[in-house]
Structure formats: C-alpha cells, structure tokens
Amino acid sequence: MLFILMMNAVLFLIILSLTFLVFFIPKSYKYYYTLLLLTGAIVLSSVWCFKVFSGNCQVLDIHLELPAFRNTLILIIDRLSAFFIFVINLTVFVGFLYAKGYLRPYYQNKNSLSFSIHFFSYLWLYLSMIMVVMIRDGLTFIIVWEIMALSSFLLVIFEAEDRTILKTGISYLIQMHVGMFFLLIAFLLVGKATGQMSFDALRLYFSNHSNFLLFILFFIGFGIKAGFIPLHTWLPEAHPAAPSHVSGVMSGVMIKMGIYGILRVLISVQNDLLLIGITILAISLISGILGVMMAIVQHDLKRLLAYHSIENIGIIGIGIGLGVIGMATNNTPLSLLGFSGGLLHVFNHSLFKSLLFFNAGSIYHAMHTRNIEQMGGLMKSMPYTAILFLIGSLAICGLPPFNGFISEYLIYIGMFKSLSVASLFQSVIILGTIVGLALIGGLAIFCFTKAFGIVFLGEPRSEKAKMAKEVSNDMIFPQYITISFIVIIGLASVLFVRPVFDIISRVFNLTDITLIAGASISNLTQISLLSGVFVITTVILLVYRHYHLKSRQISYGPTWSCGYSAGTSKQQYTATSYAYNYNHIAKPVLQTKKIMRDIREDEIFPDKRTFESHSDDIFKKLLIDKPVNWFSNLLKKIAVMQTGQIQHYILYAFVYMLLVFLLTYFNII
Amino acid sequence: MIGLILILISAFFFPGVIVRTKSITSGRRGPGIFQPIKEIGVLVRKGSVFSNTTGLVFQIAPVISLSGIICALLVIPFANQTAIISFEGDFVFFSYLLAFGKFFAIIAALDTGSSFEGMGANREAFFSMLVEPAFFILLATFAMFTGYTSFSDIFSHFFITGNDYVLIYSIIGFYLFIQIAMVENSRLPVDDPKTHLELTMIHEVMILDNSGFDKALIHIGSYLKFSIYGALMYNVIVPAAWNIFLQIVLFMAVQIIFAIIIGLIESFRARNKMNLNPKFILTISAIGWIAFVIILILTDKI
Numbered sequence: 001m002l003f004i005l006m007m008n009a010v011l012f013l014i015i016l017s018l019t020f021l022v023f024f025i026p027k028s029y030k031y032y033y034t035l036l037l038l039t040g041a042i043v044l045s046s047v048w049c050f051k052v053f054s055g056n057c058q059v060l061d062i063h064l065e066l067p068a069f070r071n072t073l074i075l076i077i078d079r080l081s082a083f084f085i086f087v088i089n090l091t092v093f094v095g096f097l098y099a100k101g102y103l104r105p106y107y108q109n110k111n112s113l114s115f116s117i118h119f120f121s122y123l124w125l126y127l128s129m130i131m132v133v134m135i136r137d138g139l140t141f142i143i144v145w146e147i148m149a150l151s152s153f154l155l156v157i158f159e160a161e162d163r164t165i166l167k168t169g170i171s172y173l174i175q176m177h178v179g180m181f182f183l184l185i186a187f188l189l190v191g192k193a194t195g196q197m198s199f200d201a202l203r204l205y206f207s208n209h210s211n212f213l214l215f216i217l218f219f220i221g222f223g224i225k226a227g228f229i230p231l232h233t234w235l236p237e238a239h240p241a242a243p244s245h246v247s248g249v250m251s252g253v254m255i256k257m258g259i260y261g262i263l264r265v266l267i268s269v270q271n272d273l274l275l276i277g278i279t280i281l282a283i284s285l286i287s288g289i290l291g292v293m294m295a296i297v298q299h300d301l302k303r304l305l306a307y308h309s310i311e312n313i314g315i316i317g318i319g320i321g322l323g324v325i326g327m328a329t330n331n332t333p334l335s336l337l338g339f340s341g342g343l344l345h346v347f348n349h350s351l352f353k354s355l356l357f358f359n360a361g362s363i364y365h366a367m368h369t370r371n372i373e374q375m376g377g378l379m380k381s382m383p384y385t386a387i388l389f390l391i392g393s394l395a396i397c398g399l400p401p402f403n404g405f406i407s408e409y410l411i412y413i414g415m416f417k418s419l420s421v422a423s424l425f426q427s428v429i430i431l432g433t434i435v436g437l438a439l440i441g442g443l444a445i446f447c448f449t450k451a452f453g454i455v456f457l458g459e460p461r462s463e464k465a466k467m468a469k470e471v472s473n474d475m476i477f478p479q480y481i482t483i484s485f486i487v488i489i490g491l492a493s494v495l496f497v498r499p500v501f502d503i504i505s506r507v508f509n510l511t512d513i514t515l516i517a518g519a520s521i522s523n524l525t526q527i528s529l530l531s532g533v534f535v536i537t538t539v540i541l542l543v544y545r546h547y548h549l550k551s552r553q554i555s556y557g558p559t560w561s562c563g564y565s566a567g568t569s570k571q572q573y574t575a576t577s578y579a580y581n582y583n584h585i586a587k588p589v590l591q592t593k594k595i596m597r598d599i600r601e602d603e604i605f606p607d608k609r610t611f612e613s614h615s616d617d618i619f620k621k622l623l624i625d626k627p628v629n630w631f632s633n634l635l636k637k638i639a640v641m642q643t644g645q646i647q648h649y650i651l652y653a654f655v656y657m658l659l660v661f662l663l664t665y666f667n668i669i
Numbered sequence: 670m671i672g673l674i675l676i677l678i679s680a681f682f683f684p685g686v687i688v689r690t691k692s693i694t695s696g697r698r699g700p701g702i703f704q705p706i707k708e709i710g711v712l713v714r715k716g717s718v719f720s721n722t723t724g725l726v727f728q729i730a731p732v733i734s735l736s737g738i739i740c741a742l743l744v745i746p747f748a749n750q751t752a753i754i755s756f757e758g759d760f761v762f763f764s765y766l767l768a769f770g771k772f773f774a775i776i777a778a779l780d781t782g783s784s785f786e787g788m789g790a791n792r793e794a795f796f797s798m799l800v801e802p803a804f805f806i807l808l809a810t811f812a813m814f815t816g817y818t819s820f821s822d823i824f825s826h827f828f829i830t831g832n833d834y835v836l837i838y839s840i841i842g843f844y845l846f847i848q849i850a851m852v853e854n855s856r857l858p859v860d861d862p863k864t865h866l867e868l869t870m871i872h873e874v875m876i877l878d879n880s881g882f883d884k885a886l887i888h889i890g891s892y893l894k895f896s897i898y899g900a901l902m903y904n905v906i907v908p909a910a911w912n913i914f915l916q917i918v919l920f921m922a923v924q925i926i927f928a929i930i931i932g933l934i935e936s937f938r939a940r941n942k943m944n945l946n947p948k949f950i951l952t953i954s955a956i957g958w959i960a961f962v963i964i965l966i967l968t969d970k971i
Binding site for chain 1: 713715716717718719720721722723724725726729732733735736737739740743744754755756757758759761762764765766768769771772775776779780781782783784785786787788790791792794795797798799801802804805806808809812813814815816818867877878881882883886943944947954961965970971
C-alpha cells in the first residue's frame with residue numbers, strides 16, 4: 001500500500017516536471033504532447049478519486065517529496081476533494097479535445113512560443129486546480145491558488161495583440177489578487193491564533209474566536225473567484241476575452257474553486273451558523289436574480305453566458321446557504337437537500353455552461369463576431385451546434401428532463417419540506433427564497449429563449465450570418481461526452497444523487513439521513529419515471545405526426561406578415577426589442593441609457609442620426625471605476641511634485657534628510 | 670385514473686361552454702357546445718402550410734408543448750385518489766414541465782422570423798416569467814399549512830385539519846388559480862384571444878404560422894390546460910373525503926362554472942393596456958403573499 005502511494009507521488013511529480021518540456025516540442029506536435037500529459041494526469045487523479053469513493057480508504061494521503069525545496073507536499077483527498085477532482089477532470093478533458101479544432105486557425109499567425117505558453121498554462125491551470133482541492137496547508141494553498149490565477153491570466157490573454165484583451169487580462173489579474181489578499185489575511189489570522197496556517201487549524205480557531213468575521217474574510221476571498229455579486233466584476237470581462245475552451249473551463253470549473261473553498265471553511269464553522277447562512281443566502285439570491293437580469297440585456301453572446309454563470313453561482317450559493325441554515329436550526333432535511341442541491345449544481349453547471357461556451361466559440365469561429373444582433377438563422381447552416389446549444393439552454397433553465405432540474409428540485413424540495421416546521425422568521429426567509437428561485441427560473445427562460453431564438457432562428461441578420469458554416473467534427477464530437485452526462489443525470493438522477501448525499505452526510509457529519517435520503521431517492525425515481533413518460537409521449541406524438549402529415553398536402557410559403565410580402569431580415573425582432581418591455585420594469589437595476597440627439601424644433605429636415613442604448617453594470621461602476629478614478633485623480637494631484645527640474649529633486653532629498661535628522665534628534669524614530 | 674378521465678372529458682366541452690356563454694351574453698345564437706372540438710377535427714383533416722424560414726424547432730414545438738401538458742396531467746389528483754404519479758414536490762415538476770412546453774412555443778414563434786410573432790413570443794415569455802412566483806407562493810402556502818409537499822397529499826389533507834377558517838384559504842386558492850390560469854392560458858384581462866389586430870395579441874400572434882395538425886395540437890393543449898387548472902380549483906374547494914359519485918358531479922359542475930366565469934369575464938371586461946399587465950400579474954403574487962400571512966396567523970406562527 002505504501003509502495004503504491006509512493007508510486008502515485010512519483011508519477012505525479014514526473015507529470016509535473018514533464019510539463020516544462022512543452023516548450024521544446026515542435027509546434028505541430030505540441031497539442032498531442034499536451035494531450036498525452038493531460039490524459040496521464042487525469043487518469044492518475046481519477047484513480048485517486050475512485051479509491052476514495054470505492055470505500056477502500058476514506059481519505060487518501062499522498063506525500064510528495066520535494067527535495068529541491070527540502071519539503072514535503074501533502075495532498076489529502078477526501079470525498080469532497082474527490083468530487084471536485086471528478087468535475088474538473090471531465091470539463092478540462094472535454095475542453096482540451098474541443099481546443100484542437102478551435103485553435104486550428106491560429107496556427108498560421110501565431111508563433112511556437114505563444115502555443116507553448118498557452119498549452120503550458122492550460123496544463124498548469126488543470127494541475128493547480130486539482131491541487132487546490134487537495135492541499136490543506138494554508139501557505140501552499142495560497143501558492144497553488146496563485147498559480148491558478150497566473151495560468152488562467154496567461155490563458156485569457158492568448159490573443160494579446162488586441163490591446164483591450166491585454167487590458168482585460170490585467171484587470172482580471174488585479175482582481176484575483178485582491179481576493180488572494182483576503183485569503184492571506186484570513187490564513188494569517190488563523191496562523192497567529194493557533195500557530196498553524198491550514199484548513200485543519202480552522203476548527204481550533206473557530207472554537208474560541210468569532211466565527212462570523214473570519215468566515216466573511218474567507219467568503220470575500222473565495223467569493224471573488226466564484227463571482228458572487230458584488231464581487232463579480234472580473235467575470236463578464238474575462239470570459240469574453242478568453243478563447244472559448246478556456247472560458248468553458250474557467251466558467252465551468254475554475255469559479256467553482258471558490259465554492260470549494262467556501263465549503264471547506266464551512267466544514268469547520270461552529271458558531272454564528274444562522275447569521276452565516278442568512279448572509280450566504282442573501283448574497284446568493286441577489287447574485288442569482290441580478291445575474292440573470294443583467295444577462296438578458298447583453299448582446300455579446302459570451303458576456304451573456306458569463307452573467308449567467310453569476311446566476312448559477314447564485315443558485316449554488318442558495319443551496320449552501322439553506323444547508324447552513326438547516327445546520328443552525330437542526331433541520332437535517334434542509335441541510336442535506338440544500339447542500340446536495342448546491343453540490344450537484346456545481347457539477348451540472350460545469351456541464352452545461354462549458355457546453356454553451358464551447359458552442360459560443362463555434363459560432364465565433366464561424367462568424368468572427370460575438371454580437372448576437374448580427375446572427376440569426378444559424379440553425380440551418382450549423383444544425384449540430386444549434387442542437388447542442390439548445391440542449392444546453394434547456395438544461396441551464398432547469399427544465400426537466402435535463403440535469404439542471406434535478407439540482408434545483410433538490411433545493412426546492414428542501415425548502416418546501418421545511419416550511420411546516422419552520423418558525424415565523426425562517427418561513428419568511430424560505431418563502432422569499434422560493435419566490436427568488438422561481439423568478440430566476442422564469443428569467444432564465446426569458447434569457448435563453450432570446451439567446452437561442454435570436455442566434456439560431458429566423459433569417460440571417462447579416463452577411464456574416466449568411467456565410468456561416470458548420471464547424472469541423474473535432475469541435476462537435478467532444479461535446480457529446482458532456483451532452484451524455486446532461487441527459488443521464490436528467491433521466492437517471494439517482495445514480496448521481498446517491499453519491500452526493502453520501503459526500504454531504506460524511507463531510508458535514510449529518511446523522512439520521514437514511515429516512516430523508518430514502519424519501520428523496522424514491523421521489524427522484526418517480527421523476528425519472530415521469531421524465532421517461534414525457535420523452536416517450538413526445539416520441540410517439542412525433543412519429544404519429546410524421547405519418548399523419550405524409551398523407552396530407554404540405555405546401556411552403558413565406559412567413560405571414562399581414563399580407564405584406566416584401567419583408568427583409570431587418571424587420572425581424574431583434575435582441576434589443578425582445579428585451580424592451582423587460583427593460584422597462586428592470587430600469588432601476590440596469591440603468592439602461594439611451595443616447596440620441598433630439599430633433600430641434602427649427603430642424604425641418606432632420607439630418608442623419610444614430611441611436612444607441614446600453615446598460616452599465618452598476619456594481620462595476622461603484623466598486624471599481626469610481627474608486628479607481630478617485631485614486632488616480634489623487635495621484636495626479638501629488639504628481640505636481642514631479643516638475644522635471646533637478647533643483648527641485650535635490651531639494652526633496654535635502655528636506656528628507658533634514659526630516660530624518662530632526663526626527664532622530666527628538667527621538668521620534 | 671378517474672381524475673384523468675374526468676379532466677379529459679371536461680376538456681371536451683370546456684371551450685364550447687366559454688363560447689356559448691359569450692354568445693348568450695352578447696345576445697347571439699352562437700355555435701353549439703362542441704363546435705371547438707369539431708374545428709379541431711377539421712384542422713386535423715387539413716393539410717399544412719409551413720414558412721420557408723422555419724425549421725426543425727417549428728416542426729417539433731407543438732408536439733413537445735402538448736406532451737408536456739399531458740405529462741403534467743398525470744400528477745393532478747382527484748378526490749381521495751392519489752394521482753397516477755405522485756411524489757414530493759411534484760408541483761415543481763408540473764410547473765417546470767409546462768415551462769418546457771412554453772420554451773418551445775416561444776422559440777417556435779421566433780423561428781418564423783416574423784416581427785409579429787417575435788412580439789408575441791416576447792410578451793408570452795415576459796408574462797409567464799412574472800406569473801411563475803405566484804404559483805409557487807400559493808403552493809408553498811399550502812405546503813406550509815398541510816405539512817405535505819405533493820399535490821395528492823396536500824389536497825387530501827386540505828380539509829381534515831379541523832380548522833374553522835378553511836373557507837378563507839380555499840377561496841383565496843380558488844381565486845388565485847383562476848387568475849394564474851387566465852395568465853397561463855393567455856385569456857382576458859391579460860390577453861384577448863378574439864382580438865383582430867396582430868399588434869395587440871399575445872398567444873394568438875405566436876401561432877400565426879401554425880396550420881393544420883400542429884394548430885390542432887396547440888388548441889388541444891390549451892383546452893387541456895384549462896381543465897387542469899379547473900381540476901386544481903376543484904381540489905381546493907371540495908373536501909377530498911366526500912362521496913366519490915357526488916364528487917364526480919361536483920367536478921363537472923366546477924369545470925362548467927369555471928368556463929362560465931371565463932366567458933363572463935371575457936364578455937364584460939376589456940383587455941388591460943399592454944403596459945399595465947406586469948402590474949396586474951404582480952398583484953396576483955401580492956395576493957399570494959396575503960394568503961401566506963393568513964396561513965402564518967392560522968398556524969399560530971404570528
């Protein structure tokens with residue numbers, strides 16, 4: 001056994017060191033070399049996961065001897081880590097398969113080095129992510145966390161010739177570091193109080209210190225990564241800038257590292273549970289509702305998806321928040337179902353969001369634009385992409401029989417079950433959450449009918465859309481892996497919910513769950529049954545319709561437009577007009593601005609005019625733009641000292657020396 | 670099973686009763702009760718015209734909507750009998766299944782590339798998004814009151830809690846179900862199905878390009894939806910423990926009364942101004958909150 005563990009460690013170290021060889025491989029083989037390494041690492045870590053899940057050992061310890069640093073890196077895999085490793089492995093692998101087709105056009109105008117950097121960063125993003133979920137020691141954790149931020153930064157700026165992308169990347173890097181500092185402070189506080197900077201020391205710290213304050217520090221640090229509103233400002237910028245396989249991985253799994261961190265801290269929290277639960281719940285509800293509200297008005301497809309990630313993080317957070325409230329009130333069903341719903345949604349979201357990002361990438365590939373107002377009618381030219389996107393949309397809206405429904409159902413049922421036993425205060429909170437979740441569901445449907453309808457249906461809205469062609473098969477095939485998971489979770493949910501229940505009950509020490517878990521499993525079986533009935537009914541009706549229409553006269557003609565037959569594609573409903581009435585009532589949040597010159601009274605023949613409307617992210621304005629402007633203005637004022645005359649500079653030096661002299665003389669310093 | 674058959678039967682004459690009520694109140698002779706069903710027969714026999722712009726989505730959408738409604742039907746209980754499929758939180762499934770059909774109806778409308786249908790699609794998406802919370806508040810209120818979380822359990826324990834105030838929430842439930850049904854089915858005062866101008870329609874304008882068999886499916890779906898909501902209303906006002914034969918009669922009576930109410934509303938009310946609709950729909954949710962507060966008081970939580 002010991003030998004096998006050592007073998008594991010050695011293999012892992014070999015893979016780590018082999019990554020550097022990427023730089024020395026010929027350009028055309030780099031991809032395959034990276035794929036080989038990635039597959040190796042994925043197989044290795046999957047074996048670890050399997051060992052933990054199969055019950056041979058509850059927790060797997062792997063000691064990596066690092067002679068160069070005279071140190072031992074300890075990787076600890078419990079069930080929570082194993083779950084996250086599984087999620088990471090799947091999305092990263094599919095993402096890399098997809099990257100083959102996506103990167104093809106770049107081979108002509110990008111040199112070998114940028115590919116090396118890209119693949120190297122991809123490998124290290126993967127390795128750092130799996131290490132994040134395995135490392136318990138605070139300092140090493142921060143280092144790996146930092147590697148994750150740096151490698152994702154390098155991936156985002158793949159097309160750094162474009163200055164705006166570089167700028168976005170740097171802004172991303174800065175915001176990641178703000179988060180990192182919060183984590184560092186939190187770990188330092190723990191280290192100071194307990195003498196040990198690690199997740200394991202948290203329990204000791206929480207037993208005799210204020211739980212809420214430290215948790216909030218961790219929550220801000222991890223929340224910036226996860227993208228809770230108002231900490232989300234990097235998300236809608238970085239995702240559109242990155243290549244699509246990277247956005248898929250970042251949105252699918254990297255932001256979940258924040259969720260992992262929050263869960264890892266929550267395991268140790270002992271007091272203030274109700275306060276913490278309500279805080280998480282409130283922030284998550286705001287993230288969920290505002291995230292999707294802002295998504296609706298976006299015109300950039302990838303930005304729309306990025307805002308949707310915020311919404312889904314909100315749903316995950318709602319589950320976690322309810323779980324904590326359940327722990328605080330000794331309501332085991334609420335805990336179990338809330339946490340499980342949240343955790344399962346982590347997996348679900350990693351599936352459908354990466355799928356949607358990949359397809360957004362395929363569309364970008366075919367059209368060289370992300371502006372949905374220029375799309376339309378793509379379903380005819382890109383049928384496979386369209387169907388994949390449609391399934392992703394249905395799943396992300398939480399519609400049965402796909403996977404999104406299962407996690408949302410778990411959260412819902414936890415709340416409905418708790419209503420009759422909850423106190424007044426809790427009842428009001430729970431009902432508010434139910435309303436919020438229902439509203440999120442409705443808004444998501446609004447958002448994705450718009451996205452799918454405007455992008456894929458109707459007539460092409462531009463020349464680019466007319467010329468679009470289906471992408472190559474190597475971009476489509478990998479996505480079938482993702483799709484199959486989406487469908488399996490939707491139709492045979494029990495297979496996945498049972499392990500999730502197991503993870504949650506062990507990790508959070510929930511006892512007496514057999515009754516509630518059994519009831520939920522039987523409910524899910526019924527859901528599978530009804531979903532099956534739904535699928536079968538649909539198929540039967542479709543077949544019947546097919547044969548029925550065969551014997552009838554079918555004719556084709558233009559779309560009905562009130563007898564007017566010379567319509568153009570410009571007369572179609574646009575994304576803006578689709579969101580118009582919604583915009584009307586969402587004004588306070590979105591602050592949509594219209595920019596148009598009014599027609600003056602004396603202007604008898606008005607000249608050409610433009611009309612433009614856009615909505616700002618109000619949080620970005622208040623939290624990032626305003627303070628940065630204020631600070632740079634302050635610095636500008638200080639810059640009057642920079643006169644450029646050498647006499648002044650000598651004077652400054654002289655004043656400084658005088659000051660030092662005086663202060664020392666009076667024993668002040 | 671009886672419930673399922675009853676719902677199917679009542680869907681048969683439901684639209685006819687509405688049409689008949691409207692013709693009587695407006696002083697016309699009007700068509701017979703089974704006229705809408707005959708029209709479906711005509712539609713099924715007819716051929717179809719498809720727009721060149723449309724594709725796969727347009728072809729499959731009516732079928733998916735209808736099969737969603739049929740499956741939603743399976744969780745509705747009747748009298749003391751549990752529904753054919755019943756599980757905790759089945760109303761969540763019910764609501765999301767209807768939403769699934771709606772999703773396809775909306776994108777099918779966008780598939781035609783017509784600005785009229787885009788408009789209808791947008792309104793449908795917008796209004797059904799706003800009405801979603803009302804349904805959930807109402808069901809949450811019931812779940813809190815009875816302590817159960819499936820349609821069958823909630824309705825079979827609705828009246829045996831021995832509460833004297835039972836009428837209050839059964840009337841509120843009845844009222845809210847009517848309102849939700851009107852919005853979900855795009856009837857007055859939110860939408861007027863008999864309006865003649867595309868610009869002022871919601872649901873009708875979405876299906877402008879559907880013809881023949883597909884249109885028949887859409888109509889069947891809409892009739893079924895009516896009788897599903899009728900069955901829900903029935904369940905909140907008639908105790909489940911009553912004699913089953915009496916209940917069958919009462920069920921039919923409630924469905925007919927519901928249809929007559931719709932007919933009367935459509936005869937004597939004008940459609941809301943389009944931009945007042947959000948307010949109207951949010952009011953339904955607000956009434957739901959009132960029901961919630963009442964239940965809080967009844968269960969001694971306040």
